[in-house]
Amino acid sequence: MMTLEQLGVLQRSQLETWMAVTDEAVSGVNRLIGLNLQAIKAGLGETEHCLHEAVGAQDAGEWWNAQARYLQPAGERVSGYTRNFVEIGVETQNGIARALQRHGDEVRRQWGFVAENFVDAAPPGAEAAVNFFKASVGLEVAAAEAAEEAGASRILMPSDVGALDTTTR
Secondary structure, three states, X not given: OOOHHHHHHHHHHHHHHHHHHHHHHHHHHXXXXXXXXXXXXXXXXXXXXXXXXXXXXXXXXXXXXXXXXXXXHHHHHHHHHHHHHHHHHHHHHHHHHHHHHHHHHHHHXXXXXXXXXXXXXXXXXXXXHHHHHHHHHHXXXXXXXXXXHHHHHOOOOHHHHHHHOOOOO
């Protein structure tokens, strides 16, 4: 049977994994919030400047010129925002993948102990339940390893973000 100490170790390792993943996700969200606030602040300032120019226009030509001067930098801001947004997303995804890789081995090891204790404590005649439990744990470990390998092969570098940016083409 599983002891309270083993249960505590298992829960602690799962909690550490959850906290590491949550920390990476919250960090990414905080960076996105900062990016959005910066974009709103810059956009409002430039919009105010453009509106002052447009209001002060003497004729339709000056009004159109004021609008045209605003559109070029606005397009560049959108492109820069998109690039930063993708970079933050990639870095957050990579951080979560690294956190899962760091803590995944410990959690799988603890689940191995749980499976061993369950098998050792099983009463006679419970072979079917034991085999089912072993198969379930084996499938979970195989799925976690496959997901970890797939995540590791898809980790992008922030320098790859430029290749993903199709807004400038």
